[in-house]
Amino acid sequence: MSELSFLCNFKSSELQSLALPVEVRKPNLALVAQTLTTRSVNLEPGLYYVTARLPAGQELFNQVTISEDSPSTVILTPEPEDVSPNESLEVESYITGSQTTSWTGSGSSLEGLGAENVTAKLRAFSGNILLGQLSERNDQSWLVPLSAPSIGVAKFSVPAGNVTLVQLLQPKVPPINMALPISPFPPQNGCQLVLTRQSDGLISVDIHLEHITADMLLGYFLRGLLDQAVTITTSNALQAEQLLDQKLSYPIAAAVGAYALLRFGDLDRLHNWTENLNNWFTWLPDGAAIGGEHLARLGKHKEALPVFLELPSRGLPIFSDGLSYAIDRLRLYTTADNTHFDPSALSQAQSLLKDLKRFIAFVDFRKPLLTFSGIDASKPDDRPLGEDIEDFEGLDVAQYLA
């Protein structure tokens, strides 16, 4: 057996230090190892093909011949056609998958006749929606414009702070509300908003976590790359000990990791993770949803219900999985064999379930971050706005997309 190590041929140091999921296969395609590029594997002598699939869809690839008792390093490089044009765009190109170009008509044989008319507004809300305390932010200090990679794409940094929801207003379509994956306590745990003009003229929003490995995990889920998602949950950067360190904590990344482990049914690895997440970050609604679901999976339903009942004091979960888990469990606890529960807890559960169910019909469960429609976020609906949105407050995003 000989040791094989991996080196990724990126230009930016940020990516070179990242742990990427990697597959090692024999010439007959048999998978012999799934690991991270920051680790090594021991292999029998022979020819192997090594592939690292990136969250944005590209692949790094190379082949290597392993000799007896001779360690090797394989350098993984992107296909020539996938190479990022420059170092500063590598994260966008390979990791977040956010578009560095949008539909602008350029390169097409078609042209738009008349002025391009992009109208959209972005506004932010603070407060706990479940307690009816949502209030619109009247300032625009909650976001910081970043340099855009191309026309039709706008990027903003949203630092940690007191914003819970962002709302995108566009003419003739329902307003979209998105939970922001940020902490109320700076400095870390902010996020990035990427607005992209689509071919139909509408603007789409992508939200990326500040924690790049957690963002990659979400990316693998979105693309259906579950093997890569499983592998990346083992990375040091996504271990509870790292993420929940009291001094430099990343509770939102920890929530992403915990949701993944719940999806994979890997309850053993969740051990104290969910309890600490819930107890140490009492502002995080997802801590309650994750903690409750974990206890329920362990069969500790009596303990699970009070944890779910912490949601009203925290607010709507940031991630759609959290809302789904909470609703499914509360529905079960309020209808099934409920002699387990204290009557007052059951009454609270019924009230919370009623509150949460208002959102269900308007949530886009395909999105990992909680996304739902409605001009009044506390009373979601799917009514489109009129043609004129000038009267609404908010940041006019057209200037950033031009």
Added chain:
Amino acid sequence: MVLVFDKRNELQGQPGLHALIAGVSAYRYLPKENEPLAPENFGLRQLSSTALTAYKVYRWLLDHQQNFPVPLATCRLLLSPSPDEVAAEPNLNGKGEPCILENFLVAADDWRNDAGSHQGNMTFFYFAGHGVQRTKDDAVLLLEDFAERGGGPLRNAVDINNIFKGMAKSNTHPNIAQTQLYFVDACRDFLSAFKNFEPEDTTPVFRVQLSGEDKRTAPIFYAAAPGTKAIGIRREQTLFSKALFDCLNGDAGELKDVDGQERWHVSVHSLNRALKTKIDEWNNTLRAEQDFILSGQVADMPIHFLDRPPLVEVVLEVVPPDALNYTRVKALDDQGVPIPAPLPVPLNPHPYRCKWMAGYYTISAEIDPPDPRFVNFPGRARPFMPPCTMRKVKVIP
């Protein structure tokens, strides 16, 4: 008879696969294709592909009964076919029992009891018919007698979430199957007519017990993403089932060590990956817009073994197209041997599509006759994995 396949005696207590398959096309209380809709129909009509789909799933299980991690032990079949489906597939006539609530409840209870005989059992649940949706992890499945007068509107409907939770380990079923596959081939629309009804209006299939650690592998493959529709091809089968058969027959093939032996198989994760590709392909073919989503508890594990390495759809494209007539593309297998059927020169049609055995291939291209605008494409060995691998042969400097 609901139990259309039974090998429990032969298996003598050994783990087996227990299947419950239901397909509803002929909804008793819904109008036919060309009949007018009434308010009490909730905008729904009878279908003409879903019972036939369920029958095809049953036939597929029979044909592959030895290819699962455990042999097929039982299969329960509930079918409510339309006359058109029976005309297209006469074997549907009298097969299984009608998929009405009463039959469904009894079949599901028996299915759970069989599943509960051994933790090493597997279960397979497939429903094709109308559905509506409330949360990411649930779907309401409408049975043949849906919309019958009396009682709540969802009385003759069941909730997949209740089925899923009722199949967890419990005091009454401590040894229930720990590998459970669910396929919900139905729409997941939020029908505005249902917005005001409580989910409790569905009839519970199981009385769910709140006990037991739940460490099942239990993926739920939903044919439609939340809030969207599933598509059926009239008098044939659903789009989802077409993609699913493609995947299970090889397009989701993966070669990995299973119990010390390299075996081509389909796993939970490989099925999820390949289904995305195949549904997109069928969408293109049928000009449909169906989505698909995986939910439930999705640990990876083999679910179906393949008898041989799968074929891969290969798409080769010369870039730029102007170079096509000058470009001679060659392909060698992992032993350096040219592929049996040489590629045409030029590649025609372009992009060129063919099928190769899954494996590593080295693709190269030579510019012939030489042209200063183009350069040779150096050979690169690359994996060609099912269901489809696209490679660009770039011959510009």
